[in-house]
Amino acid sequence: MDIADLIDEYNRTKRQKGEPVMTQRRLAMLAGVSETLVSLQAAGYRNITEAQERAYLRILRVEAAA
Numbered sequence: 001m002d003i004a005d006l007i008d009e010y011n012r013t014k015r016q017k018g019e020p021v022m023t024q025r026r027l028a029m030l031a032g033v034s035e036t037l038v039s040l041q042a043a044g045y046r047n048i049t050e051a052q053e054r055a056y057l058r059i060l061r062v063e064a065a066a
Contacts, residue, residue, distance in 0.1 A: 001048060001056070002042075003024070003027070003042040004042055006056070006057075006062060007023070007024070007027065010060045010061065014060070024038045024039055030055075030059045031056060031059060033052065
């Protein structure tokens with residue numbers, strides 16, 4: 001899971017008119033985790049738990065692969 005790519009795709013294709021741009025900070029806030037954790041996960045320094053992955057995918061409106 002590449003967080004930066006998912007955020008970029010969200011901003012380019014899924015963000016609604018008038019909705020704020022998605023950033024790592026906004027994703028962290030919406031997922032209930034720290035911005036530092038999201039940053040470390042995006043850089044590959046921390047693992048993403050299944051619960052965090054589900055939350056990120058839900059927030060970024062990504063269909064989970066079967």
